Amino acid sequence: MxxxxxxxxxxxxxxxxxxxxxxxxxxxxxxxxxxxxxxxxxxxxxxxxxxxxxxxxxxxxxxxxxxxxxxxxxxxxxxxxxxxxxxxxxxxxxxxxxxxxxxxxxxxxGISDFIDTIAAAARPLERAGLVKASDIGLAVGLVIRFVPEILARYQAIREAHAARGLAVRPSTLLGPLVIQTLKDADSIAAAIDARGIRAQ
Known part of the structure; x- marks a missing residue:
């Protein structure tokens, strides 16, 4: 990413x-x-x-x-x-x-600085038993990292449309973009769980 x-x-x-x-x-x-x-x-x-x-x-x-x-x-x-x-x-x-x-x-x-700062801000909520601060920081970091990835994927789909001579329409772009993004999200979630990062 x-x-x-x-x-x-x-x-x-x-x-x-x-x-x-x-x-x-x-x-x-x-x-x-x-x-x-x-x-x-x-x-x-x-x-x-x-x-x-x-x-x-x-x-x-x-x-x-x-x-x-x-x-x-x-x-x-x-x-x-x-x-x-x-x-x-x-x-x-x-x-x-x-x-x-x-x-x-x-x-x-940097992403790590974002994660550390958000996690530190969420620690009072963790002490209250509402959330796990590290999970909140991880979620924010993943969102930030996903933004440029989604933009790059969007551009790649547009270029694929142009190469095939297809008209670029939101209806034909959103489907592949959402499917590919969800597949990546599943892969990242599996990798996170395999490493025991979310130990809840």
Whole structure:
């Protein structure tokens, strides 16, 4: 599996994962708590400077974001159809800012650091007997690792369609994508159990 992590030595790379995740939560709350489009607009600029300032080539930085930003655009378009233009703009600015800032955090935090931080945050729940902290951390780490894998598989299916001269439609893409993803999930779950990682 590939990761969205980008090696580097920027100030964001040096921050502790807990601080980055906490700052991301505050950033999201600040963006969604107001209805003034100026605030999410400024947040979008700040998020863009943060993410694109990590030293990646522009094409490499944009590639993992394109499907997500396309989804954000569709959500904004739906809002434009059922609500006002102002509401659609607000949705577009909010979600775009959040996507870019989350991408910056993900690109500067290793998977193991994510797992350790989430597991540490879940330990009070483990002491209460509600969950197992290591399982929560493992689940979050697997989700993060699966994102680039699913994007790569989606692109491979698109290219296979094009090579066969087939029209690319969501109805013909989603089936193979879901089936292959579920097969990989089963294989990973079997490997985890075989290694005794989930010892419950």
């Amino acid at each position: 590939r990761s969205l992590y980008v090696a580097g030595d920027t100030w964001l790379h040096r921050l502790k994962p807990a601080i980055k995740l906490g700052a991301l939560a505050v950033f999201a709350a600040a963006v969604f708590v107001t209805r003034n489009p100026v605030v999410p607009g400024v947040a979008l600029v700040l998020a863009g400077l943060t993410y694109f300032g990590l030293g990646q080539p522009l094409r490499s930085a944009m590639r993992p974001l394109l499907p997500i930003l396309a989804t954000v655009a569709l959500v904004a378009l739906f809002n434009l159809l059922v609500n006002s233009a102002g509401e659609a703009l607000l949705t577009l600015l909010r979600l775009s800012a959040l996507v870019l800032m989350a991408a910056a955090v993900t690109a500067t935090t």
